[in-house]
Each structure stands twice: as structure tokens, then as C-alpha cells.
Amino acid sequence: MATLKIPHPVPSAVEDAENLMKAFHGWGTDEKAVISILAHRDADQRKQIMVAYEELYKENLIKRLESEISGHFERAMYRWMFDPIEREVIFANVALKKSVDWIVIIELSCINSPDELLVIKKMYQNRYKLSLEEDVAFHTSGDFRKLLVGLVSTYRYRGEEINASLAQAEAKILHNLIKQKTFDHDEVIRILCTRSKAQLNATFNCYKDEQGTSITKSLSSASSSEFVSALRTAIRCIISPEKYYEKLLRRALNKGGIDEDSLTRVIIMRAEKDLQVIKELYQKRANMTLDHAVSKEASGDYKKFLLALIGN
Amino acid sequence: MATLKIPHPVPSAVEDAENLMKAFHGWGTDEKAVISILAHRDADQRKQIMVAYEELYKENLIKRLESEISGHFERAMYRWMFDPIEREVIFANVALKKSVDWIVIIELSCINSPDELLVIKKMYQNRYKLSLEEDVAFHTSGDFRKLLVGLVSTYRYRGEEINASLAQAEAKILHNLIKQKTFDHDEVIRILCTRSKAQLNATFNCYKDEQGTSITKSLSSASSSEFVSALRTAIRCIISPEKYYEKLLRRALNKGGIDEDSLTRVIIMRAEKDLQVIKELYQKRANMTLDHAVSKEASGDYKKFLLALIGN
Incomplete structure (x- = not known):
């Protein structure tokens, strides 16, 4: 179950684009208005807002956001604005640069279903003109190569039968x-x-x-x-992806100084999917609500944005 | 270009099924009639004939063929009657029994396009309730495992761009x-x-x-x-799959005693695809037509069947 809350009725994409432009105008950005719109729209609606914004103002909404907001808030918003599959594709590609971030590749290959992984691999090819497999193989070596290439390559059996x-x-x-x-x-x-x-x-x-x-x-x-x-x-x-993410959240919020990258990744990637289940698991294990932990550890507009996404 | 020749107009599936039954009746089987029908119908038409035959006579056409014909002819006809993708799936599974027939797995993974291989893998899963990858990995070891699992797993990039x-x-x-x-x-x-x-x-x-x-x-x-x-x-x-198959045919027909398995495999698998190209390559390299070589080396109804498939 998702934590994303969408108002009913939802404003049209054109109205949202106009309200975003209003929030950008004048002295400083009205971050609260930006959050109140974008943290409460699903992937399709965000895509439509981007199209409407581009048509109305002849500028790219993501680029405008980058110039209006900053820090953790900007990085989280940047991730949030992508289509979910495109987001996985782009961050897999980023994870393969310089020192390989194997966690991203493992999450991608083990959490997605075989058919979701296939869709990601097809989009990866369309975008980068090579396969995810060859990119992983090229940027790794030894045991890590064996493991990561194996994980991304196989089209696993999708059935529930077991032997x-x-x-x-x-x-x-x-x-x-x-x-x-x-x-x-x-x-x-x-x-x-x-x-x-x-x-x-x-x-x-x-x-x-x-x-x-x-x-x-x-x-x-x-x-x-x-x-x-x-x-x-x-x-x-x-x-269990949910238990995995729950533990990741506990670690990210428990470092005496948050692990922003993990915290953002889990919330952005799961808010439209199963963050409600992860939140409930978190509350049991951490003896406090996720909202409370985020309120305590994060700050500023970044905090407000995350709280909106987790359904606060 | 295919070598398969289909008459115009083609008889209905019901007429074909009735004529097959006529060929099975009486003293011995009329193999000539069987060949004149089945060696001149494409995969879809053969499937429709099987359905019509089953409906008319409440028996499975492939089983009836097995009891009517024998030897190399029977084995070739058995392979021919399958849907082309189903055929690859079944023969991949057979190739993984006992001592692994790696040639079949390599042909399957390197000759099919990435998307054809994917369709084969999906059908493999539906039929056997496990993935081709895990079956290949389970039945092989060492270097062969590395190579064969790698070849069947990867969803290769499909584009033509090169670096x-x-x-x-x-x-x-x-x-x-x-x-x-x-x-x-x-x-x-x-x-x-x-x-x-x-x-x-x-x-x-x-x-x-x-x-x-x-x-x-x-x-x-x-x-x-x-x-x-x-x-x-x-x-x-x-x-080049075509050059590969051409050489396989030359070897299969050049052993002083044919290699029936390879000869049948190439002709059955390519007659509906690119056997015309392979035939032309063969003629250049072997200094004789494929028809002539098959006439010389094969015999009986098996020979007649192959000659019909290669467009003689």
C-alpha cells in the first residue's frame, strides 16, 4: 500500500503548472506551495504537469526546480520527478560510474519482479544504446562481476511452485x-x-x-x-523487500546524522508502492512512528517534503 | 528466404486432415500422400490440420504419424510438426538431459535474436515451470556452465550501433x-x-x-x-547463422554415412526461414546442389521428405 495522498478532485495539470509558476515568482520560492502540489501527485500526474509546464512557459520544470530549491530537498525532488522506471534506469547507470554502487544494482535486480526487471532492461537499452548486462560486466570484476551479472541477467521463473x-x-x-x-x-x-x-x-x-x-x-x-x-x-x-527497506530506514535514521541518500531513496521509490507496509514494520521495530523519526532527524523543506510523501 | 513451397490455393485444414486419414487407411501407409500434404504447409497451417484432425477423428495426429511411419522419416516428421518456438523449447529441454548437448543450447542462444530468445525463455517457463537459465546452470559445471549460462541469460542489446x-x-x-x-x-x-x-x-x-x-x-x-x-x-x-548452417550441412552430408540428426535439424528448422540462402551458399562451397547431395546420401521416404522441404 502506498502512502502518497492525492487530493480529490485533483487540479488539472495546467492549474498545477500555473500554481508552480506562481510559487517560483516573487521574493524567494514558496517551497510550501511546491510541496503541496508535487508531493501529492502520482507519476502520471507529475508527467502531465511537466508537459503542461513546458507548453505554457517553454522551460523544463525539472531544470527550473533545480534553480529554485537546493540541498537535500532539491536532490529528493529531482529523484521524485522521474517516471519510476526511468528513475531506476538512470540510477542504475549512475551506480555503474566510477566505483560501482553495488547496492543499487542488487536492489534493482532482486526487488523488481522478473517482468519489471525486463522492462527496466529494455528502457536501459533504449536510453544508453547498450545492455545493462554489458555495462555491469564491463564495470565490475572478479566475484562481484559473477554475482552482479548473474543477478541482472537471469530472467527468473515467475511462478510460485516450489520443489x-x-x-x-x-x-x-x-x-x-x-x-x-x-x-x-x-x-x-x-x-x-x-x-x-x-x-x-x-x-x-x-x-x-x-x-x-x-x-x-x-x-x-x-x-x-x-x-x-x-x-x-x-x-x-x-x-522481503519491505523488511529490507524497513531496516535501511532504521539505519538511515539512526546514525547520529542521517544517511540522506538511503532515506531519500527508500521514501521516493516506495511512496507510490508499499511504503505503508514499510512504515508499519518500522513502527514495530523502532518503537516510534516513521513520521516522528523523520521529524526528529531531518530538517527544513527536505523534512516537510519527506513527511508529505510518507502520508503525514 | 524460405524453401517451403505451399500450393495456391491451399486446401482447407479439414480436407488435409481427411486426406491424411485416407493415406493412413488400407494396406500400409501412403507416405507419398503424407509428404505431399505436410511438407507443403507452414507452421500455422500444420497447427490447424492437427486441430481439424483431432476434432474429426478424436486422435492426436502426431501420435498417429508415429505409428504409421518409422526411422529417420518418423523422427524428421515429428520435429517438423511442432510449432517453431515450441520445437526450440522442447529440444533445449531434451538437450539438457543426461550429457548436455551444448550445440543445441549455443545455437538457440546465439542464432535467435534477443527478442526471439526471450519468447523461447517465456515458453520454456510456462512449459517446464522453471527457467531455462536455472536448468542450464543445474545441468552444467565449470567453464561450460559459465559460457552456457552467460549465453542464455543475457538480454543482449538489439541495436546496430557499434563502438x-x-x-x-x-x-x-x-x-x-x-x-x-x-x-x-x-x-x-x-x-x-x-x-x-x-x-x-x-x-x-x-x-x-x-x-x-x-x-x-x-x-x-x-x-x-x-x-x-x-x-x-x-x-x-x-x-553468420547461414554460413554456420551451411557448414553443418556439408559435414552432415560428408561423413560417408550421413549425420541424420544435424541434417534433419538444419532442414526442419530453416525450411520456413532462410534455407534458400543456405542452399545457395552450400552450392558454392560444395560444388553441387543441396538437392543433389541429399538425393545421393539420404534414402527412402526420409529423402523424399527432405527434398520436398528444401523446395525440390
């Missing part, structure tokens, strides 16, 4: 390899990168039943290497 | 690795499995220009291992 004896056998393979600390073994990569999400969840459940501890806990007590951390991220995204 | 300096750089990487005989190097797998076909063709052209010999010739003089043979097969399928 229970296979789950048991593969849970045993994973346990033995973790025990031997051969995390980069071809079999780890094969299982994680090719099995369906339903089958992997069955395997991870078998692992927990037989070993009395979860595979992610086994991994974290076996090693603190970056590669193992990547394996754990992939597994957590496959088991 | 000339990248082609030069990657041709050099490939040359150095072949010189060092490290054919299983991650970079060989990366380049071959992730780059677009257009980009790979540019890379192979650079290789030839700089080294004065083709990459496939370099590979075959460097090693005769099965893995290098698989690399060469993939490269040849990417460079």
Missing part, C-alpha cells in the same frame, strides 16, 4: 559452502542468481529449519567482507 | 587471451556473453584486420578442446 526436495538439497549446499567460507563458489552464485524467488525462499526456510539460524545470520557471523555483505543484501531483498 | 574503439580494445583482449591459451578467462566470457551481436561482429572484424586471421581460425589452431570448440560454435553462430 521441496531441491530446496532441501540446495539449503545443504549453501550451508556447507558457508561453513567452508567459500562464499564465492560457483554453486552459491548459481543458486542465488538462477532460482526463482519462490524456490529461493523455500531454500532459505529449509536452511533456517535445519540450522536453527537464518542464512543471513550465518553469513554475517562467518565473514564481514564486502562480498558477503552483497550476498546478504541480495538474499534480504529476495526474502 | 569502434571498444571493438579494437576487446579484439586485443581476446587476441592476448587466445595467445596465452586462457580460453576460460572471465574476459572471454564477458565479451562473448554480454556484448551485442553488432558489437561482437565489429570486434571479430578488428581481430581479423589486426591479426590477419579470423578469431575462429586462431582458436582452432590454439586448441582442439571441447570448450574451445564451443567458443568457436558460439562465435560462428553470432557472425
Whole structure:
């Protein structure tokens, strides 16, 4: 369930564009007005506002926003204005520049459904004139390449059927390899990168039943290497995107100084999808509402924008 | 260009089904009549005939054919009767049983376009309730796994744009690795499995220009291992499916005793697509027509069936 709140009736795209222009005019920007419009429109409506704004004023709304607002607020608004698939495509491409940000690639490949990933890959090709696979492979090496290329390449089986004896056998393979600390073994990569999400969840459940501890806990007590951390991220995204995001929020808000990038990413990417579920999980685990935590840790227009997106 | 010849006007599916039943009745089967119908109908028409036959006689046409005809003719007819995509799906699955027939997997992944491969993968999932990727990964190991999983997984870029300096750089990487005989190097797998076909063709052209010999010739003089043979097969399928098939036909017809499996596979799979081009290439290289070679090497109803499919 989404947290995004859209007024009924919603103003026309032309009205919204005109009101945005009013907010930009005069002494300073009326950030409150900007938030009251853009934080309460869905992706389609935002797209229509951008088109209407461009037609009315012959300028690009995103560029205008960049010149009107700044800091964390600007960066969050910039992300928010993209079409959700385009946003994933662009941030995957950014993640592959310089030192590869593997978290973005793992989230993209393990949280999206096989068909959503396919749509992202098609748009990636249209935009960059090469495949996501070749870009990931080109910018990585060694174990990370094996893992990341495997994760983005496979068109996983989409069905819910599972093979229970296979789950048991593969849970045993994973346990033995973790025990031997051969995390980069071809079999780890094969299982994680090719099995369906339903089958992997069955395997991870078998692992927990037989070993009395979860595979992610086994991994974290076996090693603190970056590669193992990547394996754990992939597994957590496959088991439950909502729990994964909830934990990311707790960490982002719990650093004595927020992790702006993660906080923005989770809220922007999930506000139109399942942020309500993530909020409820957060409240249980953190013993406070997400609204309260954001109010406490964030500030200024950035805070107001995030609070609007999380349904405050 | 296809070699399949369809009469105009084509009889209705019901007439065809009735004439097939007539051919099955009486003393022995009238194979000539069976060939005159089924070797001159396209995939859609064959499907309609199967439906009409089932409705009229409450029996499966393919099963009836299996009981009426035998040997090479039966095996070729069995393959022919499938829908072309279903045929690739079923034979990929067969190729993964017991000792993996890597040639079928390489042809499937390197000859089909990225979008055709995707359709095959979707049908594979619907039919077998798992992904082609996980089946290939499960049944292979070591270098073959790396290569075959890479080839079936990637959704290659479909565009024709190439990056000339990248082609030069990657041709050099490939040359150095072949010189060092490290054919299983991650970079060989990366380049071959992730780059677009257009980009790979540019890379192979650079290789030839700089080294004065083709990459496939370099590979075959460097090693005769099965893995290098698989690399060469993939490269040849990417460079030119038609030339690849033409050579396969020459080998299949040149063994002093035909290679029935390859001969049938090429003719059945290409008769509705590009067998005319392959035939013309064959005539140039073998100094005889494909019709003549098939007449000389094959026999009986099998020969008649193949000759009908190649447009004799």
C-alpha cells in the first residue's frame, strides 16, 4: 500500500503548472506551495504537469526546480520527478560510474519482479544504446562481476511452485559452502542468481529449519567482507523487500546524522508502492512512528517534503 | 528466404486432415500422400490440420504419424510438426538431459535474436515451470556452465550501433587471451556473453584486420578442446547463422554415412526461414546442389521428405 495522498478532485495539470509558476515568482520560492502540489501527485500526474509546464512557459520544470530549491530537498525532488522506471534506469547507470554502487544494482535486480526487471532492461537499452548486462560486466570484476551479472541477467521463473526436495538439497549446499567460507563458489552464485524467488525462499526456510539460524545470520557471523555483505543484501531483498527497506530506514535514521541518500531513496521509490507496509514494520521495530523519526532527524523543506510523501 | 513451397490455393485444414486419414487407411501407409500434404504447409497451417484432425477423428495426429511411419522419416516428421518456438523449447529441454548437448543450447542462444530468445525463455517457463537459465546452470559445471549460462541469460542489446574503439580494445583482449591459451578467462566470457551481436561482429572484424586471421581460425589452431570448440560454435553462430548452417550441412552430408540428426535439424528448422540462402551458399562451397547431395546420401521416404522441404 502506498502512502502518497492525492487530493480529490485533483487540479488539472495546467492549474498545477500555473500554481508552480506562481510559487517560483516573487521574493524567494514558496517551497510550501511546491510541496503541496508535487508531493501529492502520482507519476502520471507529475508527467502531465511537466508537459503542461513546458507548453505554457517553454522551460523544463525539472531544470527550473533545480534553480529554485537546493540541498537535500532539491536532490529528493529531482529523484521524485522521474517516471519510476526511468528513475531506476538512470540510477542504475549512475551506480555503474566510477566505483560501482553495488547496492543499487542488487536492489534493482532482486526487488523488481522478473517482468519489471525486463522492462527496466529494455528502457536501459533504449536510453544508453547498450545492455545493462554489458555495462555491469564491463564495470565490475572478479566475484562481484559473477554475482552482479548473474543477478541482472537471469530472467527468473515467475511462478510460485516450489520443489521441496531441491530446496532441501540446495539449503545443504549453501550451508556447507558457508561453513567452508567459500562464499564465492560457483554453486552459491548459481543458486542465488538462477532460482526463482519462490524456490529461493523455500531454500532459505529449509536452511533456517535445519540450522536453527537464518542464512543471513550465518553469513554475517562467518565473514564481514564486502562480498558477503552483497550476498546478504541480495538474499534480504529476495526474502522481503519491505523488511529490507524497513531496516535501511532504521539505519538511515539512526546514525547520529542521517544517511540522506538511503532515506531519500527508500521514501521516493516506495511512496507510490508499499511504503505503508514499510512504515508499519518500522513502527514495530523502532518503537516510534516513521513520521516522528523523520521529524526528529531531518530538517527544513527536505523534512516537510519527506513527511508529505510518507502520508503525514 | 524460405524453401517451403505451399500450393495456391491451399486446401482447407479439414480436407488435409481427411486426406491424411485416407493415406493412413488400407494396406500400409501412403507416405507419398503424407509428404505431399505436410511438407507443403507452414507452421500455422500444420497447427490447424492437427486441430481439424483431432476434432474429426478424436486422435492426436502426431501420435498417429508415429505409428504409421518409422526411422529417420518418423523422427524428421515429428520435429517438423511442432510449432517453431515450441520445437526450440522442447529440444533445449531434451538437450539438457543426461550429457548436455551444448550445440543445441549455443545455437538457440546465439542464432535467435534477443527478442526471439526471450519468447523461447517465456515458453520454456510456462512449459517446464522453471527457467531455462536455472536448468542450464543445474545441468552444467565449470567453464561450460559459465559460457552456457552467460549465453542464455543475457538480454543482449538489439541495436546496430557499434563502438569502434571498444571493438579494437576487446579484439586485443581476446587476441592476448587466445595467445596465452586462457580460453576460460572471465574476459572471454564477458565479451562473448554480454556484448551485442553488432558489437561482437565489429570486434571479430578488428581481430581479423589486426591479426590477419579470423578469431575462429586462431582458436582452432590454439586448441582442439571441447570448450574451445564451443567458443568457436558460439562465435560462428553470432557472425553468420547461414554460413554456420551451411557448414553443418556439408559435414552432415560428408561423413560417408550421413549425420541424420544435424541434417534433419538444419532442414526442419530453416525450411520456413532462410534455407534458400543456405542452399545457395552450400552450392558454392560444395560444388553441387543441396538437392543433389541429399538425393545421393539420404534414402527412402526420409529423402523424399527432405527434398520436398528444401523446395525440390
